[in-house]
Amino acid sequence: MKAFASDNYSGIHPEILEAISDANLSHAVSYGDDAITARANALFEHLFGPVKTLYTFNGTGANVVALKCAALPFQSVICTQFAHIHVDECGAPVQAVGCTLLPLPSPDGKLTPAMVQPLLSAKGNVHHNQPKVISISQSTELGTVYTLDEVRALCDFAHANDMYVHLDGARIANAVAALGTGLKEATVDCGVDIMSFGGTKNGLMIGEAVLIFNNELKQHADYYHKQSAQLFSKNRFIAAQFVALLSNDLWKRMALHANAMAQLLASEVSKIEGVTVTRPTDANGVFAIIPPEAIEPLQKQFRFYVWDESTLELRWMCSFDTTEEEVYGFVAVLKQLIAGLGNV
Ligand SMILES: Cc1ncc(COP(=O)(O)O)c(C=O)c1O
Numbered sequence: 001m002k003a004f005a006s007d008n009y010s011g012i013h014p015e016i017l018e019a020i021s022d023a024n025l026s027h028a029v030s031y032g033d034d035a036i037t038a039r040a041n042a043l044f045e046h047l048f049g050p051v052k053t054l055y056t057f058n059g060t061g062a063n064v065v066a067l068k069c070a071a072l073p074f075q076s077v078i079c080t081q082f083a084h085i086h087v088d089e090c091g092a093p094v095q096a097v098g099c100t101l102l103p104l105p106s107p108d109g110k111l112t113p114a115m116v117q118p119l120l121s122a123k124g125n126v127h128h129n130q131p132k133v134i135s136i137s138q139s140t141e142l143g144t145v146y147t148l149d150e151v152r153a154l155c156d157f158a159h160a161n162d163m164y165v166h167l168d169g170a171r172i173a174n175a176v177a178a179l180g181t182g183l184k185e186a187t188v189d190c191g192v193d194i195m196s197f198g199g200t201k202n203g204l205m206i207g208e209a210v211l212i213f214n215n216e217l218k219q220h221a222d223y224y225h226k227q228s229a230q231l232f233s234k235n236r237f238i239a240a241q242f243v244a245l246l247s248n249d250l251w252k253r254m255a256l257h258a259n260a261m262a263q264l265l266a267s268e269v270s271k272i273e274g275v276t277v278t279r280p281t282d283a284n285g286v287f288a289i290i291p292p293e294a295i296e297p298l299q300k301q302f303r304f305y306v307w308d309e310s311t312l313e314l315r316w317m318c319s320f321d322t323t324e325e326e327v328y329g330f331v332a333v334l335k336q337l338i339a340g341l342g343n344v
Helices: 014-022 035-048 059-070 092-097 113-122 148-160 172-179 221-227 236-270 292-301 324-343
Strands: 052-056 075-080 100-104 130-137 164-169 194-197 208-212 285-289 305-308 313-317
Touching: 014 236, 035 052, 035 208, 035 236, 052 059, 052 221, 052 236, 059 092, 059 130, 059 164, 059 194, 059 208, 059 221, 075 113, 092 100, 100 113, 113 130, 113 148, 130 148, 148 164, 164 172, 172 236, 208 221, 236 285, 236 313, 236 324, 292 324
Parallel strands: 075 100, 075 130, 130 164, 164 194
Antiparallel strands: 052 208, 194 208, 285 313, 305 313
């Protein structure tokens, strides 16, 4: 199947698969007290500085654990209307944390301090949920990437108002590869308190990590992790994948490739009359509008989602294993379909 539906349609990178196989040679202590988990933890420390790392099965699990660490049931988490925690997690953070999500309209998938400011009037009023966390996705659900200054401004604003910043980094590798910075520079150095670090969308078979930078959020983290059913007894098999991902810049190589394929796709489809790329292609997602009659026939050959049913805006995601041939093949079919419409 040739798919541009999601970066989680992709397979497992061979080096990751090999790491799982290598971890399968002997018994090891369970629940993360093993040498491979210690190695993965050390690699996270090497890349981010002092950090408490917890491994989870999926991104929803990572977000739930992170938000449990950062918010209490009477508090609120501010995010965008497009945030995965708001629209794609079946209400898991609300159910698990008991908090309220406050989704804000956003033109580009990002938040700014000015957008958040009006919600702070609830602070100190016992009748209102208390704003406590600003949750941002990097890269965003709309394929855009916050600049370091934008992340820093939100973190400074949050801290000045006794709040925390959670970063949903399901695609942090793509964002950091696009920014051309280091992981630490783009997250903890900007003031991010806690983050979900994506693995599955960047070549892992299974696994994400919660990275806790702010000591205030570490206190109950182990218990929230276990209570959220995210503590894997055979954690070494998740950790082994992160060891491979974080070694030799594999995370960056894969993300750079996915981003490059998205750039190629965006530039090639832009040349087709009748196709409009609707958003900046900052990372590995391309958003576009094509003649509506071409959508279904195109979907018969390539899986992808209609992002917005009201505008028929489409989303095409590239991943570490998307090839140039697949991109050119997709573009050729799209061109042919649109040309065919003209002849009708
Ligand atoms: C922004 C974002 N966060 C988190 C996730 C993780 O989701 P899952 O629980 O399916 O791993 C995704 C996956 O689509 C995502 O796009």
